Amino acid sequence: MTTEPSPDRRPLLRSLFDAAVAAAQPALCLPRHLPPPPKGRTIVIGAGKASAAMARSLEQHWEGPLEGLVVTRYGYAVPCERIEIAEAAHPVPDAAGLHATERIRQLVSGLSADDLVIALISGGGSSLLVAPAEGLTLADKQAVNTALLESGASISEMNCVRRHLSQVKGGRLAAACHPARLVTLLISDVPGDAPIDIASGPTVADPTTCADALAIIERYRIPVPAAVRALLESGQGESIQPGDPRLATSSTHTITAPQIALEAAAAVARAAGYTPYILGDSLEGEARDLGKALAGIARQVVLHSQPFQPPCVLLSGGETTVTLKGQGRGGRNVEFLLSLAVALDGLPNVHAIAGDTDGVDGAEEIAGATLAPDTLARAWAQGIRPRHSLDDNDGHGFFLALGDSVITGPTLTNVNDFRAILIDAPILQQGY
Structure with missing residues (x-):
């Protein structure tokens, strides 16, 4: 035979x-998760490889005033009329991502309880949404990101470190939106679909600590700049913990997943x-x-x-x-x-x-x-x-x-x- x-x-x-x-395209899965319009303004923010496509789908199904800014990977922008699309580097952050993130932070500052923020978050947002913690530089973040990618650490471990070196990750962006209502729409790219690990959780509470991040660095012998180690050892990089009142009007919805x-x-x-x-x-x-x-x-x-x-x-x-x-x-x-x-x-x-x-x-x-x-x-x-x-x-x-x-x-x-x-x-x- x-x-x-x-x-x-x-x-x-x-x-x-x-x-x-095709099953994960925002046009297919996003519209049914949109919240009702608010009394006040509607601000759209976001980051990730799918964020521009998510923004376009939102625009096509939203009635009423709308404004905002999302940042996506170079080459992933799509035309939008009311939501600005910025592009930045992935998987190692660059100055374009730093600038776009600062503008997003400005957009959500000074909002009222009548306003609505819709956050469009997808994989890749960890490097696209970049705002180094006080005392750190973009070069520090780039060095850490590069070392993490080469270390063999899991995505959950990498994102734990990233959350404690940022001014937006680990729920900090959600806290900046307070007292506006915040609705986060997620496209999951992580094992287990945990919101805290999608783009390092900029709009959800973080149960991990600086000590956890430091332990990961030690476990994988990841070389980090002295300023990074000092920040983690001091505890100054602690993120927004569960139960924080600034997240009381925040809700999170996973719209598609692996x-x-x-x-x-x-x-x-x-x-x-x-x-x-x-x-x-x-x-x-x-x-x-x-x-x-x-x-x-x-x-x-x-x-x-x-x-x-x-x-x-x-x-x-x-x-x-x-x-x-x-x-x-x-x-x-x-x-x-x-x-x-x-x-x-x-x-x-x-x-x-x-x-x-x-x-x-x-x-x-x-x-x-x-x-x-x-x-x-x-x-x-x-x-x-x-x-x-x-x-x-x-x-x-x-x-x-x-x-x-x-x-x-x-x-x-x-x-x-x-x-x-x-x-x-x-x-x-x-x-x-």
């Missing part, structure tokens, strides 16, 4: 990814004749470790039809981490996928896609990549050593060389990483 060559599953894999992204995106992809898989299984919407850990783990599950499915019967699709979301040790271009989705490829070692009938739903994996303008049973063979034919690429954190270089990168451009949303492992039933033919 011999096995037929594997068919090209890239179009189906891409349709799964596209369905996940689970919704995974369910949309599951529907596409089912229509294509594959049974979908959602393994989780908040898988974390080192990207390469998750690649090995899911390869083990895929291998069990192929060889023993356990715990799932092929044909099937294994779906998952969440945010992994990459501890940079090599000289490659990084990217947690491509690192996961390359690790998966190495562990599968050309196992027949297994195809996969992994990508960031915002269209940017790491610092690259590339969402992710696809994987096929012949991926390693094609790499070796080009003189590329897969294990060497993985050790060098060069997933982007590896998949670009094979022509298997997934490039979407700005998706205008962000519900974290998307992973799909498609497993075909074996197709056998007679042969000797």
